[in-house]
Amino acid sequence: MRKIALSLxxxxxxxxxxCGGDSSSxxxxxxxxxxxxxxxxxxxxxxxxEGVLTIGTGDPAYSPWVIDDKPESKEGFEAAVAYAVAKELxxxxxxxxWVRTTFDExxxxxxxxxxFNLQQYSITEERKQTVTFxxxxxxxxxxxxxLNDSAAKGATTLDAIKKLKLxxxxxxxxxxxxxxxxxxxxxxxxxxxxxxxKAALDAKQIDAAVFDLPTALYVSAVEIEGSSVLGQFAAQxxxxxxxxxxxxxxxxxxxxxxxxxxxxxxxxxxxxxITAQWLSTSTNIPVIK
Amino acid sequence: xxxxxxxxxxxxxxxxxxxIAVAAISSLVVVTAIVIFIPRMPRWNRVRTSFFNGxxxxxSFPRLLDAFVLDxxxxxxxxxxxxxxxxxxxxARNSRSPALFPLRAFTIAYTDIMRGVPVLxxxxxxxxxxxxxxxxxxxxxxxxxxxxxxxxxxxxxxAEVFRAGIESVHESQRAAARSLGLSHWxxxxxxxxxxxxRRVVPALMNDMVSLQKDVALVSLIGPIEIxxxxxxxxxxxxNFTPYVAAAVIFLCITIPLTRxxxxxxxxxRRRTTGTRVRS
Numbered sequence: 001m002r003k004i005a006l007s008l009x010x011x012x013x014x015x016x017x018x019c020g021g022d023s024s025s026x027x028x029x030x031x032x033x034x035x036x037x038x039x040x041x042x043x044x045x046x047x048x049x050e051g052v053l054t055i056g057t058g059d060p061a062y063s064p065w066v067i068d069d070k071p072e073s074k075e076g077f078e079a080a081v082a083y084a085v086a087k088e089l090x091x092x093x094x095x096x097x098w099v100r101t102t103f104d105e106x107x108x109x110x111x112x113x114x115x116f117n118l119q120q121y122s123i124t125e126e127r128k129q130t131v132t133f134x135x136x137x138x139x140x141x142x143x144x145x146x147l148n149d150s151a152a153k154g155a156t157t158l159d160a161i162k163k164l165k166l167x168x169x170x171x172x173x174x175x176x177x178x179x180x181x182x183x184x185x186x187x188x189x190x191x192x193x194x195x196x197x198k199a200a201l202d203a204k205q206i207d208a209a210v211f212d213l214p215t216a217l218y219v220s221a222v223e224i225e226g227s228s229v230l231g232q233f234a235a236q237x238x239x240x241x242x243x244x245x246x247x248x249x250x251x252x253x254x255x256x257x258x259x260x261x262x263x264x265x266x267x268x269x270x271x272x273x274i275t276a277q278w279l280s281t282s283t284n285i286p287v288i289k
Numbered sequence: 290x291x292x293x294x295x296x297x298x299x300x301x302x303x304x305x306x307x308x309i310a311v312a313a314i315s316s317l318v319v320v321t322a323i324v325i326f327i328p329r330m331p332r333w334n335r336v337r338t339s340f341f342n343g344x345x346x347x348x349s350f351p352r353l354l355d356a357f358v359l360d361x362x363x364x365x366x367x368x369x370x371x372x373x374x375x376x377x378x379x380x381a382r383n384s385r386s387p388a389l390f391p392l393r394a395f396t397i398a399y400t401d402i403m404r405g406v407p408v409l410x411x412x413x414x415x416x417x418x419x420x421x422x423x424x425x426x427x428x429x430x431x432x433x434x435x436x437x438x439x440x441x442x443x444x445x446x447x448a449e450v451f452r453a454g455i456e457s458v459h460e461s462q463r464a465a466a467r468s469l470g471l472s473h474w475x476x477x478x479x480x481x482x483x484x485x486x487r488r489v490v491p492a493l494m495n496d497m498v499s500l501q502k503d504v505a506l507v508s509l510i511g512p513i514e515i516x517x518x519x520x521x522x523x524x525x526x527x528n529f530t531p532y533v534a535a536a537v538i539f540l541c542i543t544i545p546l547t548r549x550x551x552x553x554x555x556x557x558r559r560r561t562t563g564t565r566v567r568s
Contacts, residue, residue: 104520109339109527130527167511171524189431189511190521196417200511203420205431 039264040090042257047115053091055082056114056247059100062194064218064278065120071098077214077278078118081137084270085246088261103193104171107131112249116258120212122173122242132250134258136243137271142177143216143232143285145224146208147201155208156231158182158288165189167197167206173242174210177233182210198223212242214279231288338528345530349522353531356518357538363504363514367436367443368497374444379451380477396448403445408503411438416510435507443500450492454485487557494550498543515539 048054057078060069066076074083074093086096099114106117109130116134123133144161146152155161166188168175178188189206191197197209201224211219213232220227248255265271327333381389382396403411415438420429427433458481466476508517515535522531 104524107524107527126525126527170517170520175521176525187513190508190513190517191511192509196509196511199417199421200431203417203429204424204426205420205429205511 039088039257039261042260043089043091043254046252046254046257048113049097051091052095052097053086053089054097054099054114055086056099056101056106056112056117056119057082058103058119061100061119062215062218063222064214072096077138077274078120080274080278081265081271082118084265084274085258085261088264089257103169106247107171109250115252115254116246116248118244118246120215120244121247122212123245124173124176127247130250132248132252132255133245134248134255135262136245137262138244138275138279139241140213140244141232141234141241142174142210143213144208144210144230144288145201145216145220145227146230147204147224148226148228150204150207152207152230156286156288161208161230161288164207165205167191167200167209168211169194169197174212178210181233194219201227213285217285229285231286234287234289340529340533342526342528342530345522345526345528346534349519349526349531350534352518352522353515353534353538356513356515357535359512359514360501360504361542363432363436363439363507364501367439367504368500370440371443371447371500372493374440375447375451376482378444378448379455380482382448382452383455383477385473400445400448403442404449408439408442408506409509411442412506412509414438415441416507431510432507432512435510435512439500439503439507443496443503447493447496450489450496451485453492454489455481457488458484490557491550491554494546494553498546498550501542501546502539 043053055071057066057071061071061076061078064076065078067073067079068075071079071082074080083093083096086093101114101117101119103119106112106114106119107121107127107130118137121127121133123136127133144166146155146164152164155164161182162184164184165186166178166182166184168178168188168190170190170192175188175190178184189197189200191200194211194215197206197211198219200206201209208230209219210216213229216229216232220229246255246258248258262271378396378399381392382400384393412435416431416435419434420431462480462484463476466480471479505514505516508514513521515538519531519535523529
């Protein structure tokens with residue numbers, strides 16, 4: 001009896017010590033591992049399809065955000081960011097699935113067919129009412145592209161730009177920028193997508209179009225002959241520059257996991273290197289006053 | 290004899306009373322069902338704030354009315370052009386002289402091709418494509434070329450309507466005109482076309498009502514008219530009520546137009562046929 005009781009007591013205390021030791025050591029490993037693993041642990045079970053991350057992008061997806069409309073190739077700023085975030089969330093390249101949506105579709109209220117969508121969506125208060133945004137992954141200004149042989153030539157001040165016929169895509173912060181900040185004399189033309197604005201520039205129906213800066217640089221360099229970036233607009237007092245965020249279904253729990261992943265990418269410099277690789281440094285574009 | 294007529298009249302009056310009662314009761318039942326059951330559906334409140342939000346309606350209504358003025362302008366300058374072009378195409382199609390065969394072949398190709406391609410595509414092709422060939426302002430205006438695209442497509446549909454009207458006029462009318470010594474064009478002008486137009490007025494009004502809404506397609510190539518303004522407001526408020534407001538404005542124009550069509554049809558029917566067979 002005494003032997004049994006003694007052995008029981010010893011076994012019991014050993015077990016307790018082991019458990020106590022285990023819990024303390026596992027506490028520390030979980031604590032340090034939390035930051036690294038919690039994004040992927042967090043993401044488990046929160047995606048539409050188990051084990052697959054469904055990412056949405058535009059149809060077509062424009063350069064320099066996605067090269068050649070092939071996000072699976074990981075080429076292009078947004079394609080690279082998407083795969084980097086997916087890796088942090090624990091999804092290998094093969095577990096990433098792409099779907100295409102229009103720009104408008106993803107920020108309307110209603111159920112979504114993607115886990116998150118990235119299409120240069122600027123984070124705005126109005127959009128936050130219907131969708132959830134992640135933290136920003138890129139910050140940029142609006143810029144204006146004009147034809148060299150039109151009234152837009154040499155328009156580098158706000159007053160000169162006010163006199164031009166402008167165009168932009170519907171539902172974007174570029175259009176809001178035109179109507180609220182620039183306030184041109186003639187009503188701007190509005191298009192369903194950037195392709196319409198570019199076609200109108202080509203047809204000289206508008207003098208200049210407003211896009212975000214990287215798109216403006218790409219349009220003027222590659223897509224429309226005889227056009228150039230007239231300038232970029234500095235952030236106005238009170239308003240911040242456009243910050244792009246990933247779009248989620250309203251109150252989707254995956255957003256917090258993605259924010260952790262983005263924080264990691266920012267801390268370890270990977271986001272900065274992706275930015276440097278795909279987006280040209282735009283410090284030599286004049287600022288419009 | 291008199292008692293038979295009285296019995297007949299009394300019977301028909303009682304049938305009429307019965308059908309009015311049935312109509313009233315069924316309408317009441319349907320309306321009550323809608324008013325009682327729809328608000329009880331689980332997400333009615335969300336649908337109501339999304340589609341029938343009073344504040345957003347009041348906010349966007351003045352802007353939508355402003356933008357609607359552009360729609361009305363486009364309609365007012367397109368409709369006469371469509372009617373004239375369509376009449377010319379229909380008459381050309383109906384010419385019978387062999388010397389005019391190239392003209393006939395051209396009009397057949399025109400109606401086939403313009404009707405075969407969606408109006409949307411024509412608006413892009415003509416609205417962006419033609420100015421893109423190098424026209425200078427103001428000749429490259431999207432309003433101008435968008436309207437031309439609308440005029441060309443709608444004229445092809447209306448030309449077929451006119452053609453149906455012309456061909457429905459009995460051949461004896463032409464024979465009688467010919468025996469009176471009228472030439473082909475005199476026959477058309479004085480005998481065939483007036484009858485043809487009267488016959489196809491309802492179908493024409495149909496096309497006009499449809500045109501009034503397709504005018505909104507011009508927004509795809511830039512100009513801000515009511516549907517585009519509703520879309521911009523929808524993005525601004527994250528609410529679909531601006532579309533409902535735009536629908537209300539459209540209905541204010543369409544319903545009088547359709548009622549007028551009904552009136553014209555009724556007037557034509559009364560003029561041409563005397564009796565009306567009851568149900």
